[in-house]
Amino acid sequence: MRRQHAVDIFMWVLCGIALALVILPAVDIILDVLIHSAGSWSLGLLTTTTFGEGGGLLNAWTGTLVLMFLLFLLAAPIGVLGGIYLAEYSSLRGARILRFASEMLAGVPSIVVGYVIYLVFVIVFGWSFSVLAGVLALTIMVTPYIMKSTEAALNQVPSNLREGGSALGLSHSLTIRRILLPIALPGILNGLVVAEAIGMGETAPLIYTAGWSNSLPTLQLIHQPIGYLTYAVWTYINQPSAQAHQLAYSAAALLLIFLLLLIGLSRWVGTRASRYTSRFQV
Amino acid sequence: MQNDLTKNRSNGQQPAETFPTAVSPLQAETGPAKEIISRVRTTGLHVGFGPREIIHDISVEFPQNQVTALLGPTGSGKTTLLRTLNRLNEMSSGFWMSGRVDLDGRDIYQDFSDVREVRRAVGMLFQRPNPFPQSIEENVAIGLRAHHIVPAPQIHQEVERQLINVGLWDAVGDKLDESPFGLSGGQQQLLCLARTLAVRPEVILLDEPTSSLDPISTQRVEDLVTRLKEKVTIIMVTHNVQQAARISDYIVFLNEGSLVEANWSREMFINTQNHIVEDFLTGRMG
Numbered sequence: 001m002r003r004q005h006a007v008d009i010f011m012w013v014l015c016g017i018a019l020a021l022v023i024l025p026a027v028d029i030i031l032d033v034l035i036h037s038a039g040s041w042s043l044g045l046l047t048t049t050t051f052g053e054g055g056g057l058l059n060a061w062t063g064t065l066v067l068m069f070l071l072f073l074l075a076a077p078i079g080v081l082g083g084i085y086l087a088e089y090s091s092l093r094g095a096r097i098l099r100f101a102s103e104m105l106a107g108v109p110s111i112v113v114g115y116v117i118y119l120v121f122v123i124v125f126g127w128s129f130s131v132l133a134g135v136l137a138l139t140i141m142v143t144p145y146i147m148k149s150t151e152a153a154l155n156q157v158p159s160n161l162r163e164g165g166s167a168l169g170l171s172h173s174l175t176i177r178r179i180l181l182p183i184a185l186p187g188i189l190n191g192l193v194v195a196e197a198i199g200m201g202e203t204a205p206l207i208y209t210a211g212w213s214n215s216l217p218t219l220q221l222i223h224q225p226i227g228y229l230t231y232a233v234w235t236y237i238n239q240p241s242a243q244a245h246q247l248a249y250s251a252a253a254l255l256l257i258f259l260l261l262l263i264g265l266s267r268w269v270g271t272r273a274s275r276y277t278s279r280f281q282v
Numbered sequence: 283m284q285n286d287l288t289k290n291r292s293n294g295q296q297p298a299e300t301f302p303t304a305v306s307p308l309q310a311e312t313g314p315a316k317e318i319i320s321r322v323r324t325t326g327l328h329v330g331f332g333p334r335e336i337i338h339d340i341s342v343e344f345p346q347n348q349v350t351a352l353l354g355p356t357g358s359g360k361t362t363l364l365r366t367l368n369r370l371n372e373m374s375s376g377f378w379m380s381g382r383v384d385l386d387g388r389d390i391y392q393d394f395s396d397v398r399e400v401r402r403a404v405g406m407l408f409q410r411p412n413p414f415p416q417s418i419e420e421n422v423a424i425g426l427r428a429h430h431i432v433p434a435p436q437i438h439q440e441v442e443r444q445l446i447n448v449g450l451w452d453a454v455g456d457k458l459d460e461s462p463f464g465l466s467g468g469q470q471q472l473l474c475l476a477r478t479l480a481v482r483p484e485v486i487l488l489d490e491p492t493s494s495l496d497p498i499s500t501q502r503v504e505d506l507v508t509r510l511k512e513k514v515t516i517i518m519v520t521h522n523v524q525q526a527a528r529i530s531d532y533i534v535f536l537n538e539g540s541l542v543e544a545n546w547s548r549e550m551f552i553n554t555q556n557h558i559v560e561d562f563l564t565g566r567m568g
Contacts, residue, residue, distance in 0.1 A: 164412040164474070167370055168425045168481065169401035178424060182415040 033256060037249035045250055050214050050227065053236065053244040059216050059227035061254050064200060066217045067210070067228055068258075070135040071142070071199045076192055079143045083150020083188070088176055098147075106144035113140050114205030122209060129211025129225035137205035142195040149191025153184035186270045193266040197259055203230040229255050318532075321346040321515045322367060322404075322485055327381035329359075329366050331374060336362045338539045339381075344485075344532070349507060349516045351530035351547070353523070355567065359539040360519045364487050367517065368404040369397050385485065402429050405483035405514075407491045411470035413462035413477075418454050421462055421473055425481040444476040448506060468499025475506065479514075486510070488518040492525070504529050523563055527551060535559050 048056030082098060089095050117137040121127045157180050165175030181188075211225030212235075218224055232251035236244040320343035329337035336359050344350045352360040365371045367383060369390060383390050390400045402425075414421050422441040426432055432440045441458070445451040450472045454465070462473055471491060478486060488507070492500040507516055508529050520526055526533060526547065533550050535542045535558075543550065543559050554560050561567040 160408055160410060160412045163370060166373060167401055167406040169398040170428050174428060178416060179414045
């Protein structure tokens with residue numbers, strides 16, 4: 001009895017340590033970024049573009065938004081449809097090939113993805129540093145992740161719902177659309193948010209593909225580089241001047257804020273979309 | 283998908299082809315039995331998953347417009363047999379079968395080009411209520427639309443009719459647009475029944491439909507089942523001997539995947555000759 005009690009306490013302590021190992025670094029990063037960037041917060045930071053080692057981050061934060069928007073347009077449909085295919089048609093040969101390819105792709109280091117896109121599109125296709133090359137690199141990075149999370153979300157739908165659809169004689173596609181997807185939606189949205197967050201935090205593949213620009217993003221998809229926040233963090237933190245450091249920390253703070261907004265948005269969409277599943281219990 | 287069966291039903295006619303069948307030897311043992319007019323029957327049915335055979339050579343008939351209870355100890359293959367009757371086992375990996383399952387003389391595994399046609403004709407209610415993540419109205423309407431049961435403008439009216447039919451209208455009539463998961467378990471099961479009835483099945487399979495319900499909801503479902511047999515043939519798996527005694531007309535008794543006895547309920551309760559059946563019915567085994 002006493003021994004059980006000791007084991008119990010020991011496990012609780014281990015859980016506590018694991019929790020601290022996750023929470024403390026997160027808190028440390030957030031505080032560090034907020035403290036270092038606090039001095040430079042001004043409207044000018046958001047409304048002026050970068051020049052030299054100073055200026056604002058207008059070109060960078062708008063560039064990041066453009067990249068994220070285009071990434072969503074490209075990666076979300078491919079990833080979600082691929083995930084549905086993997087979950088619902090897994091017995092087909094195509095699904096095995098797709099799963100293998102997706103797992104391979106997920107293991108490729110981001111800088112390699114960036115370099116391949118650089119060689120093929122930036123150089124051979126002659127796109128030069130461009131928005132589209134950057135978005136392609138990010139899409140290759142995050143699509144396997146979206147597929148995996150969509151597949152997992154669909155596999156978690158209780159089998160008696162799937163059987164309910166079949167037993168009523170509904171087609172497989174109708175069952176997927178009207179029964180499985182509404183239940184899986186929060187999981188799928190969560191996967192999309194994490195994928196966007198991964199894309200937002202990437203630097204290496206973008207340096208090779210999107211380049212960097214001090215001016216505002218244009219509608220031109222190729223032959224025109226674009227600015228983004230991670231580049232500002234990566235470049236200016238290495239410069240000696242205090243001004244450059246402030247810019248880097250400000251960019252990091254903006255990234256954190258975008259991340260919070262992204263999470264908030266997905267929660268909002270999730271609760272609205274799951275209107276008929278709000279009291280659903282597995 | 284307007285198939286032959288749908289056409290028959292929407293004209294308000296029963297499909298013409300039903301076939302009287304001979305009295306099985308088992309019935310002969312227990313005295314002269316009523317002639318069975320069957321709608322569903324299995325012939326030499328073997329069912330298994332992977333290397334394991336679950337159902338061994340079952341040939342049995344399920345009388346038309348009656349409630350048949352599938353009885354037997356846990357693991358006797360009742361649910362597997364039930365799920366073979368609407369081809370739902372096909373969704374499980376490793377499923378295999380041999381023999382025939384006939385619905386009105388048509389082999390449901392061979393003579394139907396589309397499995398959806400079989401499942402429309404043979405509806406199913408599950409152990410736990412499983413409403414779809416759509417509004418209450420849509421839960422009933424989805425099958426109506428998928429099988430073109432009524433023209434689109436009449437769907438709302440038909441949903442109302444089905445909800446009245448299962449006695450749920452008073453409770454949900456003013457919240458058709460709400461989530462079904464806010465309803466009680468009993469109400470959810472009635473909604474699932476309304477959804478199943480809406481597509482005009484000829485046979486309904488019930489897999490212990492009241493095992494997760496309270497006594498009052500159970501009684502409502504049982505009353506409905508008794509009333510529904512005028513229109514459909516009902517085949518019900520149950521663990522509950524009292525329930526079988528209350529509502530079944532015919533009993534198919536399984537043990538370890540084999541047919542032990544099939545007979546009219548009254549006959550079986552009064553003078554079964556089989557000691558396994560007797561032990562089970564009298565509660566010495568369960």
